Amino acid sequence: MKTKRVDVAIIGAGTAGLNARREAEKAGASWVLIESGPYGTTCARVGCMPSKLLIAAAEAAHNVAHAREFGVNVENWNVDGRAVMERVRSERDRFVGFVVDSTESIPEEKRLRGEARFVGPKSLQVGDHTRVEAKSVVIATGSRPWIPPQLDAIRDDVLVNDDVFEWEDLPESMAIFGTGIIGLEIGQALTRLGVQIEFFNPFDELGRFSDPKIVAKAHKVFGKQLTLHLKSDATGVEKVDGGYRIQWTDLNGEDHERVFQHVMSAAGRRPNVEALDLEKAGIPLDHRGLPISDPRTLQCGDTSIFVAGDVSGHRPILHEASDEGRIAGANAAQFPDVQATVRKTSLEIAFTEPQMAIVGERYIDLDPDEIAIGEVSYDNQGRARVMGANCGLVRLYGRKSNCRLIAAEMFGPRVEHTSHLLAWAIQEGLTVPELLEKPVYHPVFEEGIRTAIRNLAKELRVSGQCGPQDRGEGPGA
Amino acid sequence: MKTKRVDVAIIGAGTAGLNARREAEKAGASWVLIESGPYGTTCARVGCMPSKLLIAAAEAAHNVAHAREFGVNVENWNVDGRAVMERVRSERDRFVGFVVDSTESIPEEKRLRGEARFVGPKSLQVGDHTRVEAKSVVIATGSRPWIPPQLDAIRDDVLVNDDVFEWEDLPESMAIFGTGIIGLEIGQALTRLGVQIEFFNPFDELGRFSDPKIVAKAHKVFGKQLTLHLKSDATGVEKVDGGYRIQWTDLNGEDHERVFQHVMSAAGRRPNVEALDLEKAGIPLDHRGLPISDPRTLQCGDTSIFVAGDVSGHRPILHEASDEGRIAGANAAQFPDVQATVRKTSLEIAFTEPQMAIVGERYIDLDPDEIAIGEVSYDNQGRARVMGANCGLVRLYGRKSNCRLIAAEMFGPRVEHTSHLLAWAIQEGLTVPELLEKPVYHPVFEEGIRTAIRNLAKELRVSGQCGPQDRGEGPGA
Incomplete structure (x- = not known):
C-alpha cells in the first residue's frame, strides 16, 4: 500500500475531471487523477459524438428518400448497415483516440487506476494499492444509463x-x-x-x-x-x-x-456515486444519497470537496460539464478561497428532426404572471419551405417588467443555430426592442425567430409595461 | 393629362418602395406608388427566393451523390431537369404571388402604372398620362443585371x-x-x-x-x-x-x-436611373450619374428627394433595401424633419457550399495596424467532420484598442447561421472576453467560431493592449 499526498485529488478522467486537473495545474497545485474505467469521455465514447454520427447517416438516408421532392430521382437505394456502423465506429474511435492520447500524455505518477472510495473527508482509498491524502477532492465520476x-x-x-x-x-x-x-x-x-x-x-x-x-x-x-x-x-x-x-x-x-x-x-441516467462511500466524506447528501453542492462554486457544504460534471446533477450536458470541471478544479486548488461563478445561460439541444432546444429556464419554471409570450410557426416559414423542412413551433418568453427576452422553447429546423443566437442574447440581457435592431438576412431560418420576437414585442406592448418599437415588417418570415 | 398632388411620391414598387409607402402611411402622409414593370420584388421574382430554390435542388442532388460516404447506397439516380425547374418556378410563383396580392390590395388611386421621370425637383411625369406634384420623392427603382x-x-x-x-x-x-x-x-x-x-x-x-x-x-x-x-x-x-x-x-x-x-x-448589377431624367431633380449626382445620398438618412443633399434599396448603391441586399425603404419613407413623410438612423452591422451571405459571409467591414477596409486576427479552419472541425462538410476558413478581426470584435470574413459550412451570431455580437459591441463567456453547445459548428474567438483572444493578448481571459479549453473545436 502506497500513500500519495496531493493538494487536489480528482476522481474521474472524463470531461469534468480533465478540465479540473488543468485548472489545478494552472493554479500550481499538486494533483492526481483517478480513473477506474477506460479512458475517453462519455461524450466521445457513448454520447454526443457517436450519436451525431448515427444521426448524420440517418440524415443521408432521409435526404435520399426525399430527393424526388426537389426533382432528383432515385431509383434504387438501400442502407448498408455494416457501412453505417463502420463509419460511426471508426469516426468515434478517432474522436476517442484524441482524448485517450491526451489523457495518456499525463505523467504516469499523476494518474491512478482503480476505484476510489472515501475513508475520511480528506482521505481516499484507490483500489487496494494506494491511499491518497488530499487537501481537496473533486468528484467527477459521471453518470450511467438507468434501467427501469x-x-x-x-x-x-x-x-x-x-x-x-x-x-x-x-x-x-x-x-x-x-x-x-x-x-x-x-x-x-x-x-x-x-x-x-x-x-x-x-x-x-x-x-x-x-x-x-x-x-x-x-x-x-x-x-x-x-x-x-x-x-x-x-x-x-x-x-x-x-x-x-x-x-x-x-x-x-x-x-x-x-x-x-x-x-x-x-x-435517463444516474450519477455514479455508489462506490464512493460518500457517507465517510462528511458532505451533505440528499435523500438519494447524492452530494448537495452550490452550482456557482460546486462546493459541497463548506468542505474542501467539490463535484463536477454529470455526477453533480446540475446540468448534465457536455459544455456544462466542461465549465463545472474548471470551476471545481480552480476552487479545489484555491480552497478555502472559493469563488462563485455566474453560470452561462442554460442551453439544451436535441439533434432530432425537427430539432429541439430549450434556452434559459423551461416554460414550466417561469411565473406566468411575469412573462409575455411570442411565437412563430415554422410550418410555412420561407426558407424552411424552400428546403422542404417547414415544420415546427418556437415560443419565446419575455419579462414584462423590463422587456427582456429570458427564455425559449424551440421545436423546428436548424434550432441548434437559432438557439445559440437567443442564448447569447439572453445572457447579454438584451431587450426585445434591442433584438429587433439586429440584422437578419434573407431568406434564412433566423427570419422565423425575428417574427417570434415581433410577436413578443406586440404581446409586451399589450401587457402595457413595455413600449418596444418595431421598425416595421420586412418581407420574409 | 391628370395631375396628382401628394406628400410623398414613391417610384418603384419593390421591397424598398413598398416599405417606404408603409412608413408614409403610418406618418399620415398622402402618397402614390409608381411602377412601370410587373409587380413583385427583385428578391421574390429573380433574386433571393428562386436562387435558394435552385440551390435546394442542387443540395438534394449533392446529398444523393454523397450518400455512400455515410453508408447509404444509391444505385441509380438522375436529375429530372423539368421537375427541378417546375418546383423552382411554382414555389417562386407562390412567393411572388404574395407580393403581387399585397401590392394589388393597395387602393387603385394610390398606384400609378408607367415610367416616371423628373420634370422638376418636386414634379414627376408618369407615362404620358399623369403629372405628379409631390412634397417629397422616394426613388426606389432597383437595379438590373449588367452585361459586360x-x-x-x-x-x-x-x-x-x-x-x-x-x-x-x-x-x-x-x-x-x-x-x-x-x-x-x-x-x-x-x-x-x-x-x-x-x-x-x-x-x-x-x-x-x-x-x-x-x-x-x-x-x-x-x-x-x-x-x-x-x-x-x-x-x-x-x-x-x-x-x-x-x-x-x-x-x-x-x-x-x-x-x-x-x-x-x-x-454585377447597375442601378435603374436612366429613365428618371435625374438632372432635372436638382440633386447631387456622382460621376456615373447616380444620386449621392447619406446612408443614415437616404436624403439626397438637402433636398426632399430620397433614395432607397438597390438604386441607392449603399447596400444592395434585401434586408438592407427593406431598412432603406423604411428610413427613406419615414424621412420623406416627415421632411424637413429628417432623422439619421444608425445602420445595422453589415451582413452579406452567399449560399454556396461552403457558404460565404462577410460581417461588418471587409478586411480590405480595415486598418491593419488597429486589428488583431483570429482564425479557425473548418477542414477538421468536429461537427463539420461528422456531417461530411469539413471544409473552410473563418477569420475574425478584433480592435486592439478596446478588444471588441469588429468584423469577419467567413468561408465554411453553415456560416449563414454563425455569421448572424457574430453580426449580432458586433452590433452589441461585445468584447472578445465577453464572447468567450457565452454558451456553446457540443458538437456544433459554433464551436469552430469559439476556437477562432479564442485564437483572437490570444492575438489580442500578444498585442499587449487587451488582457482577455479565456477560462480554458473545453473539448470540441
Whole structure:
C-alpha cells in the first residue's frame, strides 16, 4: 500500500475531471487523477459524438428518400448497415483516440487506476494499492444509463446507448424504453435507417419540453413519423426465440404484444456515486444519497470537496460539464478561497428532426404572471419551405417588467443555430426592442425567430409595461 | 393629362418602395406608388427566393451523390431537369404571388402604372398620362443585371438570372461571365445538377472576399469543384449552330474555344436611373450619374428627394433595401424633419457550399495596424467532420484598442447561421472576453467560431493592449 499526498485529488478522467486537473495545474497545485474505467469521455465514447454520427447517416438516408421532392430521382437505394456502423465506429474511435492520447500524455505518477472510495473527508482509498491524502477532492465520476424496473426480467440483456455504438450491423427491430432526448435521437435515427423502432413510455413527455403548445406540436409531429406507445404500461417483458416479447396495454386499455430483436433503455441516467462511500466524506447528501453542492462554486457544504460534471446533477450536458470541471478544479486548488461563478445561460439541444432546444429556464419554471409570450410557426416559414423542412413551433418568453427576452422553447429546423443566437442574447440581457435592431438576412431560418420576437414585442406592448418599437415588417418570415 | 398632388411620391414598387409607402402611411402622409414593370420584388421574382430554390435542388442532388460516404447506397439516380425547374418556378410563383396580392390590395388611386421621370425637383411625369406634384420623392427603382462589353456580339441573346428561373428544363451547358455572389450561387447549383458550367472572369475575385488567406482558400476549394477561367480574356464570342462559341486565352497564354448552349452574364448589377431624367431633380449626382445620398438618412443633399434599396448603391441586399425603404419613407413623410438612423452591422451571405459571409467591414477596409486576427479552419472541425462538410476558413478581426470584435470574413459550412451570431455580437459591441463567456453547445459548428474567438483572444493578448481571459479549453473545436 502506497500513500500519495496531493493538494487536489480528482476522481474521474472524463470531461469534468480533465478540465479540473488543468485548472489545478494552472493554479500550481499538486494533483492526481483517478480513473477506474477506460479512458475517453462519455461524450466521445457513448454520447454526443457517436450519436451525431448515427444521426448524420440517418440524415443521408432521409435526404435520399426525399430527393424526388426537389426533382432528383432515385431509383434504387438501400442502407448498408455494416457501412453505417463502420463509419460511426471508426469516426468515434478517432474522436476517442484524441482524448485517450491526451489523457495518456499525463505523467504516469499523476494518474491512478482503480476505484476510489472515501475513508475520511480528506482521505481516499484507490483500489487496494494506494491511499491518497488530499487537501481537496473533486468528484467527477459521471453518470450511467438507468434501467427501469419494468425491464428487470431481461435486465442483463437490455441495451443502453453504449451498446448501440458497438454494433457491427443494424438490427431489424428494437424497442426503446424512454422518450427523452437520448431515446428520441437514437430512435429517430434508426427509424430513418430502416430499423423498426417502437417507443414505450409510461408517461408522455417528449424530450424536455414543458410548454403545452410545444408539447402538443411535438406529439403531433413525432407521432406521425415514430411509433410511440405513450402512457402505455409494459405488462410483460420476456426473452423468447429471436428476441424479446413485449406485452403492453395501450391508452384504450387494449392489450398488444410484439417481439423485438433488441430492447434498449433510454430512461435517463444516474450519477455514479455508489462506490464512493460518500457517507465517510462528511458532505451533505440528499435523500438519494447524492452530494448537495452550490452550482456557482460546486462546493459541497463548506468542505474542501467539490463535484463536477454529470455526477453533480446540475446540468448534465457536455459544455456544462466542461465549465463545472474548471470551476471545481480552480476552487479545489484555491480552497478555502472559493469563488462563485455566474453560470452561462442554460442551453439544451436535441439533434432530432425537427430539432429541439430549450434556452434559459423551461416554460414550466417561469411565473406566468411575469412573462409575455411570442411565437412563430415554422410550418410555412420561407426558407424552411424552400428546403422542404417547414415544420415546427418556437415560443419565446419575455419579462414584462423590463422587456427582456429570458427564455425559449424551440421545436423546428436548424434550432441548434437559432438557439445559440437567443442564448447569447439572453445572457447579454438584451431587450426585445434591442433584438429587433439586429440584422437578419434573407431568406434564412433566423427570419422565423425575428417574427417570434415581433410577436413578443406586440404581446409586451399589450401587457402595457413595455413600449418596444418595431421598425416595421420586412418581407420574409 | 391628370395631375396628382401628394406628400410623398414613391417610384418603384419593390421591397424598398413598398416599405417606404408603409412608413408614409403610418406618418399620415398622402402618397402614390409608381411602377412601370410587373409587380413583385427583385428578391421574390429573380433574386433571393428562386436562387435558394435552385440551390435546394442542387443540395438534394449533392446529398444523393454523397450518400455512400455515410453508408447509404444509391444505385441509380438522375436529375429530372423539368421537375427541378417546375418546383423552382411554382414555389417562386407562390412567393411572388404574395407580393403581387399585397401590392394589388393597395387602393387603385394610390398606384400609378408607367415610367416616371423628373420634370422638376418636386414634379414627376408618369407615362404620358399623369403629372405628379409631390412634397417629397422616394426613388426606389432597383437595379438590373449588367452585361459586360465583351459580350456585345451576342448581347441580345445573353441570359441573366431572371431568364434562368424561367427555364422549363435544364440545359446541357452554359458559360457564366462573372464570379461574384450571383454567378457562384447559380453556377455551383447548376454544376451540382449536372449542367456543364464554365466560369469566365478577366479578374480573379470570388464572391466579395478580400482577406488574402480567405481568398486563397476560396480559390483552392472552388477551383476543385468548378471550372473557373480566371484572369482569362474572352477573345471571341459568337453565335454558332447549337449555341455560342467562346474563345479565350488562359493564364499561360494558351488559346481555347468551346461551344456552350447558353451564355449568362453575372457581372454585377447597375442601378435603374436612366429613365428618371435625374438632372432635372436638382440633386447631387456622382460621376456615373447616380444620386449621392447619406446612408443614415437616404436624403439626397438637402433636398426632399430620397433614395432607397438597390438604386441607392449603399447596400444592395434585401434586408438592407427593406431598412432603406423604411428610413427613406419615414424621412420623406416627415421632411424637413429628417432623422439619421444608425445602420445595422453589415451582413452579406452567399449560399454556396461552403457558404460565404462577410460581417461588418471587409478586411480590405480595415486598418491593419488597429486589428488583431483570429482564425479557425473548418477542414477538421468536429461537427463539420461528422456531417461530411469539413471544409473552410473563418477569420475574425478584433480592435486592439478596446478588444471588441469588429468584423469577419467567413468561408465554411453553415456560416449563414454563425455569421448572424457574430453580426449580432458586433452590433452589441461585445468584447472578445465577453464572447468567450457565452454558451456553446457540443458538437456544433459554433464551436469552430469559439476556437477562432479564442485564437483572437490570444492575438489580442500578444498585442499587449487587451488582457482577455479565456477560462480554458473545453473539448470540441
